[in-house]
Amino acid sequence: MALAATMGLTALWMADAQAATGSATGFATQNGGTTGGAGGQTVRATTGTQIHQALCSRASSNTPIIIEVEGTINHGNTSKVSGSSCNTAADVIELKEISNVTLVGVGRGALFDQLGIHLRSAENIIIQNVHVRNVKKSGSPTSNGGDAIGMENNVSNVWVDHVTLEASGGESEGYDALFDIKANTKYVTLSYSILRNSGRGGLVGSSDTDTNNGPITFHHNLYENIDSRAPLLRAGTAHTYNNHFRQINSSGINSRVGARVKVDNNYFEDSKDVLGTFYTDKAGYWQVSGNIFDNVTWSSRSSDHNPAGPNPTSTTTVAIPYAYALDNASCVPSIVAATAGANKGLRVSDGSCTPQTPAPTGPPSGTNLSIGAGSDGSSKASGTSYGDVRDGDTSTYWSPSGSTGRISIKWGSGTTVSRINIVEAAGAVGNIGSWRVVNHDTGAVLASGSGAGVISFPATTLSKINFEILGSSGTPRVAEFETYAG
Structure with missing residues (x-):
């Protein structure tokens, strides 16, 4: 499968079975969406230095790249690498002043041992399927200010998914936080992840004056044996749903300084003061619904301690x-x-x-619902037709009259769709850049990303679905717009 090697990196043209899967969720889908290195070269790295080399070997700091990581990344194999497309540092995985990167664990797994991942002045980043443990800010060795994953200074559109972040104690043992966001970091999602055995889960906003962060989504995460900050929110908007909070020892979701958080269908267990405004008189707010509080204790209220319980009700x-x-x-x-x-x-x-299980990345199976349906669009180039995207013939195609445009499939009644397949015409493969899929009936964005291919989203019943091309590297030519129920 190896086709070329550059600076110790193996180029892969066939994705590993555990490579980045699925589409971003939550607030990471907003502001144009989060696609990471989709459409770029895939390289394999087994050391931290090779991760930095992959970043530095790109044509530019925004050239898309997927870095598949396998093995243990530690201080002994993570050195600074220089180049015009990167700005790295030793003893930390540095994603600084770059964009369009996916970092994904594959094979036997990726363990970042005592080594943090730092994002600074970065955008459109995916971190998936990695394990980060025991990152210290004091003692030896130190990395990333003691944060397992930290983001700061103009970071946007980040999806962190299926990661395990853990420490072995609190600040007195040399650790800081597991997941910190500060200094103008926006449109972030943390999903399907484990955060455990730490004094601090994480924060959004480093101080009461650092209030330009978020929005952020936390969903399907486990917070276990965390003293506080699960998370701490200073201003901004957050959505936390379907998380399991177990053994939160001092305080959990700490909404302060005007922060607003929607708390949906979470399970809080064997914990204390899991929601409220704590350690300050600068109030935050919450909207609660569908949560279960199982053996949760609540402290008495005071001027700087305002737990939401014992019977939490919405305040916003x-x-x-x-x-x-x-x-x-x-x-x-x-x-x-x-x-x-x-x-x-x-x-x-x-x-x-x-x-x-993750949706397969190959062409969907089942009935193509576009056959026999209708179609229209925003415009069409001379010699092309809206109907050519639903005729089952990849030799015919639709093109917009410019570099962007909309093509739609429509039915006479409500039809359930959960996957589409955008097939580009021969000679135009790779021309489609950024896009979004929209439920025409409601205007809701179902998915966003870049590059043609299979796109999955929650099953939706609609009468018309739009594929909107927002950017392109050449004239877009859509040969087929296939739609599937599953």
């Missing part, structure tokens, strides 16, 4: 702009146990309380 409303499927809170412990963390097979939930 939070509008959520994306579609999401809620599992019932009663099954959250089992569904999170089956799906969250690295090396779990990247399984997810569709809201049915049953783990789902």
Whole structure:
């Protein structure tokens, strides 16, 4: 499978079975979406230095790249690498002043041992299926200020998925936080992950004046044996749903300084003060629904300690702009146990309380619902037709009259769709850049990304579905717009 080698990196043209799977969820789908290195070269790295070499060997700092990581990344094999397309540092995985990168664990797994992952002035980043443990800010060795994953200074559109983040104690043992966001970091999702055995889970905003962060989504995560900050929110908007909080020792979701958080269908267990405003008199707010509080204790209120319980009620409303499927809170412990963390097979939930295997990346099977349907679009180039995208013939195609445009499939009645396949015409493969899939009936964005191929999203019943091409590297030519129920 190896076709070329550059600077110790093996180029892979066939994706590993555990390579990045699925599409971003939550707030990471907004602001143009989060696609990481989709469409770029795939390379394999077994050391931290090779990760940095992969970044530095790109044509530019925004050239898409997928870095597949296998093995243990530690201080002994992570050196600074220089180049015009990177800005790295020794003893930390540095994603700095770059964009369009996917970092994904494959094969036997990727363990970042005592070594943190740092994002700074970066955008459109995916981190998936990695294990980060025991990152210290004091003692020896130190890395990334003691954070397992940290983001700061103008970071946007980040999806962190199926990761395991853990420490072996709190600040007195040399550790800081597992997942920190600060200094203008926006549109982030943390999903299907484990955060455990730490004094601090993480924060959004480093101080009461660092208030320009978020929005952020936390879903299907396990917070276990965490003292506080699960998470700490200073200003901004957050959505936390279908998370399992177990053994939160001092305080959990700490909404302060005007923060607003929607708390949906979570399971809180054997914990203390899991929601409220703590250690300050600068109030935050919450909207609660469908949560289960199992053996949760609540402290008395004071001027700087305002727990939401013992009977939490909403103090605000939070509008959520994306579609999401809620599992019932009663099954959250089992569904999170089956799906969250690295090396779990990247399984997810569709809201049915049953783990789902990742959707295959090849062409869908079943009936192509576009055959016999109708179609239209925003414009069409001379000699092309809207109907050519649903005729089963890849030698005919539709093109917009410019470099962007919309093509739609429509039915006379409600039709359930969960996958589409965009097939480009011969001679135009790779021309489609960024896109989004829209439920024409409601205007809801079902998925966003870049590059043609199979696109999956929660099953949706609609009468018309739009594929909107937002950017291209050449004239887009859509040979087929296939739609499938599953």
